[in-house]
Amino acid sequence: MKIVVLVKQVPDSGAERNLRSDDNTVDRGSANNVINEMDEYAIEEALQIQEKHGGEVVVLTVGPDRASESIRKALSMGPDSAVHVVDEALHGSCAVATSKVLAAAIGQLNADLIICGAESTDGRVQVMPHMIAERLGIAALTGARKLTVDGSSLTIERQTEEGYEVVTASTPAVVSVWDTINEPRYPSFKGIMAAKKKPLETKSLADLGIAASEVGFDGATSAVVEHSKRPPRQAGNKITDSGDGGLKLVEYLASEKFV
């Protein structure tokens, strides 16, 4: 089985994040850039499937030059190789265009299974797996908290608001996973050393047969018109409990008509 894991480099969600004032894109220059956390669970899931069923795990990233740091980090967990789609014309691409690029790259890799995180910490939009599946005409099993592989048959438990749905499909398919699915391994020293030598192929838009006008700002289907910092919340009254904290809490709730 050939498994492609989608890995996105994002600005660290634990630090201050900004949009650029010149072109309204995510400021990746000044940020501490890391692997999107949920993607580590996708990598772990792929490695566990490989350990059980054999095959190959390939990391796929679309992003600027510096995303290669995150790709090496991803490889240090254990995947066999990586493909990095990098092209200046990609800057400013919308989700619709990005899905076109990812679908084209996946198509060239002949993947049986594509695994990704359920969402990225920067966009949090959750649309990419279905967009890719729509373009490739393959199944999308999204929001998995459990994935079972049996030959070419895939079954997930999809987390819902009421509980879960059991959803099945055959490969090829896209599966997105939540962080409840496994516990990602830490890269070993050996893994970190090995990652430096693993094959990392870069591809341009031309390699994928996509014109520059289809992506970036030219090909964007939506645009940020303006952005501003939200004023920070003003901290209100804080009391220290001296035996009547619960009563004071209810007094506050009553004054705001919640009780």
Added chain:
Amino acid sequence: MAEVLVVVEATQAFGVKKVTLELLTIARELGEPSAVVLGGPGAVAKLQDKLAEYGAQKIYAAESEEIDGHLVAPKATVLANLVKSVSPAAVLLASSQEGKEIAGRLAVKLENGILADAVGLDADGTATQVVFAGQTIVKSKVTKGIPLVTLRPNSVNPTPAPASPAVENLTVEVTDADKLAKVTNRVAEQKGSRPELTEASIVVSGGRGVGSGDNFKLVEELADLLGAAVGASRAAVDSGFYPHQFQVGQTGKTVSPQLYVALGISGAIQHRAGMQTSKAIVAVNKDEEAPIFELTDFGVVGDLFKVVPQAAEEIRKRKG
């Protein structure tokens, strides 16, 4: 006036979801709202009255086992065909996982822009989004196609506007590719009658400080007294205190209730990402330096095992 398509979301227990009523309310600013029901056989009958009450001028009904028995894709195909035939001014969906997934497929099918997780929508189609853990406000527009927008629950106040919509049945024609992901079972895990987390007007959440799954009864008790939904921080979920579907924050749900009560939650930025836009925030935490207190309208520094039972008792007393 041009039609605005509103894709209806409903639950077995509560019928039409509140976010759909918010969408119908907001749709009136952009044109004439038409509700679109995509479900199994008999889905429309249960929802019709509520949709009429909130101003649906027309109801499109696509009812089929194929829709009910497969994940997302058939709904997107039916919706895309409808968009092609009626040329609406906009398409609005809920910012639920499924709402966003349908919208994503629709965007690809129509090569149309998509604006997800809006918290507001202007008459000209400009959406307001709050990103980066609630720290940045963004205004954005679709530049190719019509406004295709998913709206977060609790963004606007739903107001009734009674109408008498006719029901128009749609022919459900889906492709083989739409039937690749089969839903073979649906399992309900959520017990009781608490409101849905993202739609609730009050949320009471517990964190690591709650200490155990058993102690979450305290969180649930206060929630039930306030008619609230129960949430949990990632630390509480990772510790196994409460199930993941109730997680609030970065890798869980984003909520924006009238009141958010944080019990034993320190308030790491990843948690704030999911609750920062709540109207009022209250916290009980024994650590007076906990960052959650930077956000609170009212904070109690103290032992939640003393403060919460006392508060619960007082609410009971006041309720008589």
